[in-house]
Amino acid sequence: MEDSDVKKLLFADDEESIRLLYKEEFEEQGYEVVLAADGREALEKFTAHRPDLLVIDIKMPGMDGFEVLKKVREQSPHVPVILCTAYGEYQHDLNAWASDDYVVKSANLEGLTQKIKTLLERQPPGS
Numbered sequence: 304m305e306d307s308d309v310k311k312l313l314f315a316d317d318e319e320s321i322r323l324l325y326k327e328e329f330e331e332q333g334y335e336v337v338l339a340a341d342g343r344e345a346l347e348k349f350t351a352h353r354p355d356l357l358v359i360d361i362k363m364p365g366m367d368g369f370e371v372l373k374k375v376r377e378q379s380p381h382v383p384v385i386l387c388t389a390y391g392e393y394q395h396d397l398n399a400w401a402s403d404d405y406v407v408k409s410a411n412l413e414g415l416t417q418k419i420k421t422l423l424e425r426q427p428p429g430s
């Protein structure tokens with residue numbers, strides 16, 4: 304049976320160590336975690352799993368995070384999306400893009416955790 308109180312998060316990152324870090328940390332926090340290794344897989348899993356929120360790495364081979372965001376927005380204009388970047392990359396581009404927020408990647412996930420909480424609370428119940 305599905306527990307509708309459990310929020311589902313989709314993380315897309317081409318680095319396996321980062322995916323595993325996300326999985327370990329956010330499952331421990333009580334979320335259901337879906338992982339994708341590139342943009343194409345992220346879109347497939349977005350359609351298949353309907354996550355409550357997405358965290359997308361910008362720099363991925365093939366389809367980058369901006370393109371993933373654009374395609375997600377075409378399907379679901381309101382689902383919260385956080386873009387992730389290494390420090391100093393894309394800061395200019397980020398201003399022009401319609402993500403809900405972005406984080407600079409760090410092994411300390413406290414900032415990301417807080418942003419996820421805030422964005423999920425902003426959603427109306429049942430949406």
Ligand SMILES: [Mg+2]
Nearest residue numbers: 317360362363
């Ligand atoms: Mg990357």
